[in-house]
Amino acid sequence: MQEHAYYAAYRPQTAAYILHMNPYFAYPPVVTSQGTSPVVVFGATGYAGQVLVRLLDRHPALHPVPVSAHTTTDLSPQDQAALQGCAAVALALPADASRAWTEAIAGRTNAPVIDLSDAHRTRPNVPYGIFELWPDDLRGARLVANPGCYPTASLLALVPLLRNGAIAPEPVAIVGKSGASGAGKGVAEHLHFCELADNVYPYKVGAHRHVPEIERHLGTSVCFVTELLPIVRGLLVTAFVRPRGRPEDLLSVLCDAYAEHPYVHVLDAPDARLGLRHVVGCHDARIAVGPVARSGLVPVFAAIDNLMRGAASQALVSLNRVLGLAPHLGLAAPEPPSTGLPGMKGAWT
Numbered sequence: 001m002q003e004h005a006y007y008a009a010y011r012p013q014t015a016a017y018i019l020h021m022n023p024y025f026a027y028p029p030v031v032t033s034q035g036t037s038p039v040v041v042f043g044a045t046g047y048a049g050q051v052l053v054r055l056l057d058r059h060p061a062l063h064p065v066p067v068s069a070h071t072t073t074d075l076s077p078q079d080q081a082a083l084q085g086c087a088a089v090a091l092a093l094p095a096d097a098s099r100a101w102t103e104a105i106a107g108r109t110n111a112p113v114i115d116l117s118d119a120h121r122t123r124p125n126v127p128y129g130i131f132e133l134w135p136d137d138l139r140g141a142r143l144v145a146n147p148g149c150y151p152t153a154s155l156l157a158l159v160p161l162l163r164n165g166a167i168a169p170e171p172v173a174i175v176g177k178s179g180a181s182g183a184g185k186g187v188a189e190h191l192h193f194c195e196l197a198d199n200v201y202p203y204k205v206g207a208h209r210h211v212p213e214i215e216r217h218l219g220t221s222v223c224f225v226t227e228l229l230p231i232v233r234g235l236l237v238t239a240f241v242r243p244r245g246r247p248e249d250l251l252s253v254l255c256d257a258y259a260e261h262p263y264v265h266v267l268d269a270p271d272a273r274l275g276l277r278h279v280v281g282c283h284d285a286r287i288a289v290g291p292v293a294r295s296g297l298v299p300v301f302a303a304i305d306n307l308m309r310g311a312a313s314q315a316l317v318s319l320n321r322v323l324g325l326a327p328h329l330g331l332a333a334p335e336p337p338s339t340g341l342p343g344m345k346g347a348w349t
């Protein structure tokens with residue numbers, strides 16, 4: 001999509017306009033004069049939960065109802081009633097708590113559950129919510145696993161290449177760099193300001209919990225290492241792949257795969273437009289392919305906001321989908337990737 005097309009389709013950002021101009025307008029518009037439907041949010045005081053609550057607060061068809069219970073037995077009568085009367089539930093909890101709550105909720109409401117943790121992401125028969133890659137109709141799903149942040153970026157970059165045979169289904173090396181909010185709000189020594197500021201270091205090498213998730217949904221094994229950046233939000237993954245045919249086909253495969261998906265921008269070259277400032281605070285993902293090296297390997301990059309596309313805004317898309325709404329309802333319009341460095345519009349050519 002060209003820049004003018006983005007603006008033509010998305011600039012008037014009223015909910016009604018987006019509903020009618022959205023490419024997925026085949027979904028029934030459900031914004032009615034009857035008001036918005038409640039979505040119960042567990043973990044609303046956490047980083048991912050806070051962002052989700054904020055998104056739901058501005059959603060034209062939904063509103064958040066934060067619940068503060070910490071054990072499956074300490075739900076207040078008010079929260080219990082909210083659970084029974086809600087349209088959907090979002091779990092922004094640690095995985096163990098999510099597992100416990102998924103079971104406890106099943107006995108208390110028929111509402112669909114979107115789980116932001118990794119408790120269910122590798123389970124067969126649990127839909128995995130990346131709309132661009134698995135666009136199945138989610139209406140009727142009782143549980144949807146919201147993908148992890150690194151897996152989202154890695155899979156957006158690599159799945160189209162594997163599906164189209166542009167790269168062989170052989171092990172892929174992936175380096176991921178993330179800001180510290182990816183670890184949540186808990187306190188840990190390696191997250192202290194004095195450890196992290198002016199510094200970058202690898203963490204959880206050989207033991208990252210996202211490896212099984214990436215391998216399961218990619219369908220091939222990976223060597224995945226992660227590095228912590230002294231920033232709050234945003235992540236960048238770089239995968240090193242071996243093309244099967246012409247290296248330049250990788251870019252065209254990705255362009256074709258995302259041509260109809262306005263929130264995934266495939267850049268024509270890996271440059272400062274992949275900068276994390278471009279994706280922080282929005283649902284957009286930016287992808288680019290580097291030139292082939294003498295080794296025969298090609299780097300493929302993807303940048304996202306771990307708290308938006310890597311967590312809350314992706315969960316919002318799944319909430320829309322299970323409720324039969326237009327998938328991108330309630331998100332800000334996609335940003336055209338026309339600028340180089342943030343704040344230097346026009347300076348980059």
Ligand SMILES: NC(=O)c1ccc[n+]([C@@H]2O[C@H](COP(=O)([O-])OP(=O)(O)OC[C@H]3O[C@@H](n4cnc5c(N)ncnc54)[C@H](OP(=O)(O)O)[C@@H]3O)[C@@H](O)[C@H]2O)c1
Pocket residue numbers: 042043044045046047048049068069070071091092093094095097116117118147148149181182183184185186306307310311
């Ligand atoms: N941060 C990210 O970038 C990111 C990205 C993708 C997925 N996720 C996943 O999203 C989930 C939440 O992550 P986060 O970063 O938002 O974590 P966080 O900042 O540590 O927040 C955790 C939330 O869960 C609540 N909580 C903790 N234990 C609980 C229990 N036993 N029962 C009920 N509530 C409990 C906390 O409540 P209190 O405030 O009362 O302690 C808090 O609201 C995790 O599973 C994480 O893996 C996070």
